[in-house]
Amino acid sequence: MAGRRLRFNPLAEAEAFEAARWYDERSPGLGAAFVAGVQQATARILEAPKRWRLVSGTRKYLMGRFPFALVYREIAEDEIELVAVAHLKRRHRYWSKR
Numbered sequence: 001m002a003g004r005r006l007r008f009n010p011l012a013e014a015e016a017f018e019a020a021r022w023y024d025e026r027s028p029g030l031g032a033a034f035v036a037g038v039q040q041a042t043a044r045i046l047e048a049p050k051r052w053r054l055v056s057g058t059r060k061y062l063m064g065r066f067p068f069a070l071v072y073r074e075i076a077e078d079e080i081e082l083v084a085v086a087h088l089k090r091r092h093r094y095w096s097k098r
Helices: 010-026 030-047
Strands: 005-008 058-062 068-076 079-087
Touching: 005 010, 005 030, 010 030, 010 079, 030 058, 030 068, 030 079
Parallel strands: 005 079
Antiparallel strands: 058 068, 068 079
């Protein structure tokens, strides 16, 4: 559906910025690559949000290059909330109360 909107949960937005900062500290430019990966992932989610498996009301898009998942849920037919930018090796399902 054309016109879908993506809304970042403020905590998910903070997670994305923190991850980008961390990557950039390790290797200049890698943070920008992470942000570009998030942007590419959100575009794919908006294009076909039902493509990824539904589990307990949320779906996960796995970022290939980085060990992160974008966790999201459909709020309405035309609106998606990005709940978390979750590192795959830390605190399993910490975002489930968001």
